[in-house]
Amino acid sequence: MLNELERLKETNISTEEIFSGNILHVVRDTVELPDESRATREVIRHIGAVCVIPVTDEGKVVIERQFRYPIDQVITEIPAGKLDSPKEDRLEAAKRELREETGYTADEWIDLGTFYGAAAYTDEKITMYMARGLHKGKQELDQGEFLDVYEVPLTELVEDVMKNRIPDGKSEIAILKAARYLGL
Amino acid sequence: MLNELERLKETNISTEEIFSGNILHVVRDTVELPDESRATREVIRHIGAVCVIPVTDEGKVVIERQFRYPIDQVITEIPAGKLDSPKEDRLEAAKRELREETGYTADEWIDLGTFYGAAAYTDEKITMYMARGLHKGKQELDQGEFLDVYEVPLTELVEDVMKNRIPDGKSEIAILKAARYLGL
Numbered sequence: 001m002l003n004e005l006e007r008l009k010e011t012n013i014s015t016e017e018i019f020s021g022n023i024l025h026v027v028r029d030t031v032e033l034p035d036e037s038r039a040t041r042e043v044i045r046h047i048g049a050v051c052v053i054p055v056t057d058e059g060k061v062v063i064e065r066q067f068r069y070p071i072d073q074v075i076t077e078i079p080a081g082k083l084d085s086p087k088e089d090r091l092e093a094a095k096r097e098l099r100e101e102t103g104y105t106a107d108e109w110i111d112l113g114t115f116y117g118a119a120a121y122t123d124e125k126i127t128m129y130m131a132r133g134l135h136k137g138k139q140e141l142d143q144g145e146f147l148d149v150y151e152v153p154l155t156e157l158v159e160d161v162m163k164n165r166i167p168d169g170k171s172e173i174a175i176l177k178a179a180r181y182l183g184l
Numbered sequence: 185m186l187n188e189l190e191r192l193k194e195t196n197i198s199t200e201e202i203f204s205g206n207i208l209h210v211v212r213d214t215v216e217l218p219d220e221s222r223a224t225r226e227v228i229r230h231i232g233a234v235c236v237i238p239v240t241d242e243g244k245v246v247i248e249r250q251f252r253y254p255i256d257q258v259i260t261e262i263p264a265g266k267l268d269s270p271k272e273d274r275l276e277a278a279k280r281e282l283r284e285e286t287g288y289t290a291d292e293w294i295d296l297g298t299f300y301g302a303a304a305y306t307d308e309k310i311t312m313y314m315a316r317g318l319h320k321g322k323q324e325l326d327q328g329e330f331l332d333v334y335e336v337p338l339t340e341l342v343e344d345v346m347k348n349r350i351p352d353g354k355s356e357i358a359i360l361k362a363a364r365y366l367g368l
Contacts, residue, residue, distance in 0.1 A: 008251040008258050008330050018203045019210055021226040023305060026203055026210055031253055039328050042205040043254045044228065067192040068303035069215055070227045074192050075303060113348030115356060117301045119252035119259060121207060124302065126353070144223050146192050162364060164297030169310070169353050172299055176360035180346060 007034055010041070023047075023082070046124035050094040051080035053112070053174040054104055054131040055182070060151040061175070062102050062134070067146065076160075077168045078175075080126075090114075090127040098131060100140045102149050107133025112177045117169060126170055130178050155184055191218055194225070207231075207266070230308035234278040235264035237296070237358040238288055238315040239366070244335040245359070246286050246318070251330065260344075261352045262359075264310075274298075274311040282315055284324045286333050291317025296361050301353060310354055314362050339368055 010031040018026040025045040033039055054062040067074045081097035083090070091109060098104055112128040139149065157175045160166050166175065194215040202210040209229040217223055238246040251258045265281035267274070275293060282288055296312040323333065336344075341359045344350050350359065 004249060004258055004332065005251075007332065008249065010251055010253045018205075021202075021212060022224070024210065024226045024228070026208065028205060029253070033328050034330050037328060040206070041253045042208045044208070045254075065188060065192065067189075067194055068300075069194045069213070069225045070229075070305060070307045071300055071303050071309075073303075074188055075300070077303075111348075113345075113351075115351050115353045116252070116255055116259070117353045118306075118308065119255050119257075119261075119352060121254060122302075123254045125255075144217050144221060146218050148188065148191065158364075161297075162361065164295075167297075167299050168303060169299045169301045169357060173353060173356045173360070176357070176364065177346065180342075180360065 009034060010039070013038065042121060044122035044124070046122050047086055048083045049080060049124060049126045050083070050090050050097060050129070051078050051126060051170050051174060052094050052098045052129050052131050053078050053178045054098060054102065054106065054134055055154060055178060056134050056151065059154050061154050061157055062104055062149060062151055063157070064101065065148040065150070075168050076166055076171065078171045080170060091129065094127070094129045099137065100142065101147065103137040103139040104131070104134045105137055106131035106135070110181070112174065112181070115173065128170065128174055128177070130174075130181065154179055154182070158184065193218060194223070197222065226305060228306035228308070230306050231270055232267045232274075233264060233308060233310045234267070234274050234281060234313070235262050235310060235354050235358060236278050236282045236313050236315050237262050237362045238282060238286065238290065238318055239338060239362060240318050240335065243338050245338050245341055246288055246333060246335055247341070247355075248285065249332040249334070259352050260350055260355065262355045264354060275313065278311070278313045283321065284326065285331065287321040287323040288315070288318045289321055290315035290319070294365070296358065296365070299357065312354065312358055312361070314358075314365065338363055338366070342368065
């Protein structure tokens with residue numbers, strides 16, 4: 001009997017470069033499928049990202065309202081950002097993003113895991129942390145970055161997720177994982 | 185005082201078409217930021233998608249192992265797929281994907297909400313359902329589609345999510361939402 005990889009793997013035959021932008025690198029690859037037929041795969045290569053759910057001693061989450069151009073909406077999101085380079089340490093990137101976007105630093109960093117946001121068409125890998133023992137400092141937004149920061153009880157955010165009021169995928173995962181982690 | 189949209193909104197100035205593929209449509213837009221400076225936004229336009237967490241009467245989830253070319257790995261995922269057309273009814277699409285990928289039909293469909301997988305660079309909108317009252321039928325995979333289907337207790341999948349053994353974002357959300365919905 002074939003093993004899992006033999007049954008399922010797609011093998012690269014050739015790669016066509018489509019677009020190399022500031023954030024997105026697009027390729028169109030030809031692949032060989034397990035039955036030896038061929039197909040094309042459109043793939044976004046992405047540098048990777050981190051996100052942070054900062055939870056205060058009072059059980060509140062430091063969260064953001066941010067305009068997202070692709071969906072033409074302001075949505076509620078946890079602090080997050082791209083890596084500065086492919087080799088950047090993910091925890092350091094998370095500390096930087098939290099500090100720049102919200103002004104907060106944290107004593108304790110809990111790794112909530114790494115996931116792919118859309119493995120069908122991008123290799124973007126997002127590592128998620130919960131930050132505890134928060135200390136307020138000064139926000140330092142990047143040029144051209146605009147967002148509002150506020151605090152909401154984690155229990156209220158869990159209800160928001162269950163009632164479909166948080167349309168951001170990574171924030172839904174972080175809120176539900178943090179709640180379960182903290183026994184809420 | 186400025187309202188939220190006035191403080192945060194980015195306004196389209198122009199759009200440059202980059203790539204129109206089978207799945208991905210890439211544009212590079214010039215936008216005006218709230219401080220009237222300009223920036224570029226690389227955006228993937230996507231048709232939209234659905235996903236389904238099918239839970240049997242015994243509390244098991246019908247789940248898949250699928251090779252994802254962009255990350256060169258076989259991962260565990262709930263059944264999911266793109267819409268056939270932008271106007272396709274999302275519930276009908278979910279029923280189709282569940283039937284084709286696993287063979288199952290369902291008596292009860294519970295809307296678990298709609299989210300954006302990566303609002304920073306794509307408008308892909310994913311609607312999530314829980315399917316109950318399952319009836320086994322015949323799998324009908326698309327040409328070139330290869331995947332293994334099996335069953336795992338939902339409680340075991342929740343533990344897998346918390347221990348970072350499910351690296352697929354939508355599946356993490358669905359597992360945690362379904363568990364909370366069912367009081368697990």
